[in-house]
Amino acid sequence: MTAASRLSAARLLLVDDDPDIAELMALFLRRRVAELWIAHDGMEGLELWRQHRPDVVVTDQMMPQMSGMEMARLIRAEAPEAAIVLTSAAEADEVRGAEVDQWVPKPVDLAQLIAAIESVLDGRAAADPAVV
Numbered sequence: 001m002t003a004a005s006r007l008s009a010a011r012l013l014l015v016d017d018d019p020d021i022a023e024l025m026a027l028f029l030r031r032r033v034a035e036l037w038i039a040h041d042g043m044e045g046l047e048l049w050r051q052h053r054p055d056v057v058v059t060d061q062m063m064p065q066m067s068g069m070e071m072a073r074l075i076r077a078e079a080p081e082a083a084i085v086l087t088s089a090a091e092a093d094e095v096r097g098a099e100v101d102q103w104v105p106k107p108v109d110l111a112q113l114i115a116a117i118e119s120v121l122d123g124r125a126a127a128d129p130a131v132v
Contacts, residue, residue: 003118010121011035011052015045015059015068016087021108025058028110042066049075049082055124056117060106061088061095072099083120085113 001009010033016022017040030036037052039045043065049057057075059068072084076099086100087108095103101123102116 003122006121007032007114007118009034010056010117011054012117013037013039013045013048013052013054013057013059015039015042015057015063015071017041017060017063021060025108025110025113029058032114042068042071045071046074050078053079056083056085056120058085058087058113058117061086061090069095069098069100075099081124083124085116085120087113 012029012033014022014025014029014036016025019040022038022040026036026038037048037054039048041063045059046066059071061068068086072086075082075084084100085102085104086095086098087104087106088095089106101120104113104116
């Protein structure tokens with residue numbers, strides 16, 4: 001299966017506290033993935049992740065109630081194989097050691113976001129031949 005076909009079959013959770021950014025990214029992603037859930041903070045994101053177990057989580061770093069990095073840490077504690085992409089205005093060295101697979105700087109370049117999502121999907125497919 002190609003990266004593009006893995007993307008179109010993907011189930012994705014988007015977590016961002018800025019409603020304008022979340023809506024813009026959702027409009028872009030809805031046309032490219034099979035299913036999309038949206039949360040506006042880490043607590044809601046963790047709840048939706050537990051309900052749906054999406055293929056990929058795309059999360060902002062700085063959010064009220066629970067940061068994206070804390071949410072990622074909790075997800076990884078339950079599912080070490082979870083695919084997580086962090087979006088952040090922080091510098092790369094500030095997110096080193098985070099429980100994420102990819103980092104996309106803000107403001108988000110949508111092509112770079114798609115490349116990061118495809119990369120984590122490719123990594124899952126390579127790690128598990130049953131993932132197609």
